[in-house]
Amino acid sequence: MSARVVAAARGWIGTPYVHQASVRGAGADCLGLVRGVWREILGEEPEVPPPYTADWGETGREELLMAAGLRHMAQVTGGWAEGQVLLFRMREGAVAKHLGILSQAGEDARFVHAYDRHGVVESPLSAPWRARVAARFAIPGA
Template sequence: MNERAVELARGWIGTPYVHQGSARGAGADCLGLVRGVWRGLYGTEPEAAPAYTADWGETGGGEPLLAAALRNLVAVAPDAHEGPGEVLLFRMRDGAVAKHLGIRAGLGEAASFVHAYDRHGVVESPLSAPWRARIAARFRWPEP
């Protein structure tokens, strides 16, 4: 399942960044990428994504992306072994709401993750120390 998630995520590389998009080749944001990989793994999404603005979660309080991940994915303990295909949830700065997602691809010295990044589209980036420091939670895909 996890290797398949990496394969599917890499198939989205080159998709342009489109806010609220989730169409491989046409446009996706970070949530849209994860939704697309979910559809590739399971066929249908577990719940409809609500409309959201670029500052979602920053207004109104709460952690909507974290709450959705906890409802639909399997949380990984912070000290657990890292595995390919994990969904990574990031806080872009200390104390901020968690609002960026990626899918772990490479491990060890080749650590990387696939994500949709504004002005860059879907890319595979090194999971460098600055990115690692932003990880708020890790998740595995549920068994079908």
């Protein structure tokens, strides 16, 4: 099913960035992308996310995305594989608030994600991006 997750994620490429949106082709943020792929693969979302800010540098103690990931997906501690959901901490001391989907593992690793002024894109999982990965999750059944 991981190939199905990657295909679904790539189907969102070109969707404009819209904070808190999750409509393929119309608008999505990084969480909206993951929510949309979830709906395409599994159906109804397991919960409605609360309102959230777009600030990647937000400090605080509430790791809401980490907690949601642990509630609904299996945390991955082994090898990197296509279809895994990546949770990024953009700077030390900040809350982990950016998500992507690993679209290609290995030496030329890539991931699909959404961010302001770029929309949904596929980017290289370069060393700086890889260093920011706070957790990896597997979508159930993927």
